[in-house]
Amino acid sequence: MKYRHSLLLRWVAALALSALCLGPAVMAQTSNADANNSPALTLNPAVIMVKAKPGQTFSQELTLWNNTIYELRFHMEAQDVVVRDGRRVFVPAGELQGSIARNAVFTEEDLIALPGRSITTRVTVTLPPTPGPRAIACIFMGRSPIATRNALSMTASLGALVTFTVDSDFHLQNDPLQVEVDEDAKTITFREQVRNTGRDPVVPQGVIAVTSEGGALIARVPVEGHRLLPGESSEFTAEHPGLPKAGKYKVTLLMQNESALFSNAAEFSIK
Amino acid sequence: MPRVTRYLTLAAAMLFAPAARAQCLPAVCALAVTIQSDASGIALGGSGSSAATMAFGTMQAYGGTVPTGVTRTVGATNWTISTPFDIKVSCTNLLNLLPCTLIISPTYTLTAQLQSADGTNTWKIGSSTLSSATPLTLATAGTYGNVVPYTFALTIPFTEAAGTISNTINFVAVSN
DSSP: OHHHHHHHHHHHHHHHHHHHHSOHHHHHHHHHHHHTTSSSEEEEOSEEEEEOOTTOEEEEEEEEEEOSSSOEEEEEEEEEEEEETTEEEEEETTSSTTOSGGGEEESOSEEEEOTTEEEEEEEEEEOOSSOOOSEEEEEEEEOOOOOOTTEEEEEEEEEEEEEEEOSOOOOEEEOOOEEEEETTTTEEEEEEEEEEOSSSOBOOEEEEEEEETTOOEEEEEEEOOOOBOTTOEEEEEEEEESOOOSEEEEEEEEEEOSSOEEEEEEEEEEO | OOHHHHHHHHHHHHHHSOSSOOEEEEOOEEEEEEEEEOTTSOOOBTTTBSEEEEEOOSOOSSSSOOOTTOEEEEOSSEEEEEEEEEEEEEEEETTTSSBOOSSSOSEEEEEEEESSOOSSSEEEETTEEOOSSSOEEEEEEEETTOEEEEEEEEEEETTSOSOOOOEEEEEEEEEO
16 A cells, blocks of 8 residues: 555656656646736746756747737847845846856847737857856846827836856855744744855745744744845745744744755744 | 857857756746736726836826826926836746745846936836836835835926827836
8 A cells, every 4th residue: 555655656746747847838838828817928937947067058948928919029138137235136148257148049039929929939048167147037028119199108028037056056144033923913923034155046945843842843834935046135934823822932943955954943932 | 249149159159068958947937917007096008917008198287187096296397297006926836826836936026117218307116217228126025916006207397398208118027
């Protein structure tokens, strides 16, 4: 029976993995049905995580659905994404030393999306010898003047984020875990400031365990993953609804990134 | 870099690159952006879609008609019209059509940029001025699915002759 369960699990895992790996051709069909539900622009995929060495080439199809009533024109632009003063900044290709966006080539640079139709382009990127940034945005930049007199037109453009792991250099720095008990709202909020001090992007995520003085597990709260580019920091928060009975409690935060696990702990009490 | 040179560079890189190709993992998610009328703002043409228009009709600094939801402010040397509007960015997991929680961070970056330069009038979103040269960052960690209100403002100097004013704001959303 255990063997059967194991086979079933393997089959489900393989199915999920193959769904992830089939690539844009399959995703396009699924997304089109979904995209038809709203008169918006939809881009797929939205994020691509690439592991590559300098000199290696990466290629990916990007598809945009136009479910508006307008015929829309787009120009493909690649921009480097870096963190300056703690904020992500989009820098035109070629401006940065080791620019990756400079080496991005699109099979179609200017595209016209008819109402209800999709457009596809393939981006091919070769990593420079010493890549500076670790992410680029491949943007379908709107170029359609929806002209009406005395009017302001507003168009949306969508960009796919492509992150590059080059050195497998993953380092995180974290502040002490903060616990806030709101007795009026009857919630407990956990906050952890995490900074990416490595050279490559990371997506830390984890779980918080609340235990009593006796060591009994009282609550377990998942901590949602945030992508952090090199130099970027973010506050990871999790909220637990409801308060345990009066007493002292210990909180243990266990987080994982691409290469390691790390933990942090704090204590709080309920009166 | 000229296109021909770029293609040659790419071809050379592909020919002489190490045999192993980069490994990639595309997130199975679709990103969508919609521009909507705000309850207390002007009614947008194409509200709820990715391409909308904000038509003010004929307006003047003194007198005339001010469209519903538009505020007119007259200063010493110029006058301003402003109105709120909403933007929603969503991200859907294509495997189960639920909001993405895996692989994608639960936030996005939103920038805005004027399509054509305007040296006479001042175009703003919130308190920040738009330009055609540099994108203005509106959100660095916007939450998917939230309808976020922004205020658009156009300031027109009294020195400007009467005429038609139009432009396009390009909103760019990128997943974090």
